[in-house]
Amino acid sequence: MKKLGINFENVLSVKEELNINLLQTLYKLKTVGITSLDVKYERLIGENSYLKEILISGFNIGSLFAFCPFFEQDNIQKAIEIVDFAIEYKIKEIMFLPEFKKGGYTPEDIFIVKQNLKRVVKYAEAFEISIGIENVGSLDYPFYDEKTTLDVLKAVKGLHLIFDGGNFILSGEDQLKAVHSLAPYVQRYHLKDRKIGETLYDFNEVTTTGKPSYVPAVGEGDAECLKVYENIKQFFPAVPLVLEFPFGEKNLFEKIEKSATYVQMEMMV
Secondary structure, three states, rough: OEEEEEEEEHHHHHHHHOOHHHHHHHHHHHOOOOEEEEEHHHHHOOOOOHHHHHHHOOEEEEEEEEEEEEOOOOOHHHHHHHHHHHHOOOOOEEOOOOOOOOOOOOHHHHHHHHHHHHHHHHEEEEOOOOEEEOOOOOOOOOOOOOOHHHHHHHHOOOOOOEHHHHHHHHHOOHHHHHHHHHHHEEEEEOOOEEEEOOOOOOOOOOOOOOOOEEEHHHHOOOOOOHHHHHHHHHOOOOOEEEEEEOOOOOOOHHHHHHHHHHHHHHHHO
8 A cells, every 4th residue: 555644844733732742643643544754854863853753653754855055056065965864764755945035036046956956866866866846835936836847857857846736826826737747757746735715723825926825634625636646647656645734734633634534535546
């Protein structure tokens, strides 16, 4: 059976919500069918590292992710450090996120980002580690819509995409249109649904076109996650599926439970 993943930041939110320790939280998530984690690199290093507890829990670290200053010329030191960490712990996928830049990226900035990504991808390929980027729904981010995302994927040979349909809605895009051109590059699918409108109970975000939005359980929003998945599956039938919610989200466990049930019944059969 396919593994269902979740972003580790959401695990920490559930830990606080239920007022239990991390191992208890991971075991509780395992009862709803989640067995894999996408983990921010900084959560695994230093004196506050969660690495030991994750390894004890038996959860698979499916992917690392981290923000890197890729708009700075030849600045790949942090990225290489993360690849080396992945080699040590036999983690085969990394998602790199260029840092947000107020006012957006200039064409020169994006050229530098591409050059840095080319160097990192080449280094990681020697160790059979796959490097990906994510579309993020913000004008302060370099890959926020179909056009900018496809541009970098074509420019950097071997680079992959972590597709996030909810983020395409945040950037005012038709995610079904976007997936038609981007599906051949997808290595991971972040199952983040999104609904246009306001709610009193969830974390609200404004789209790039000025509309209020929030993230409901998978299958309850406007992202048409199942149709997106059918497109991706044509190129990568075993694409890893990962639940993801805004990191400021409260009262999250019920939403995760609903999402896991939907994904297992509709997408993992």
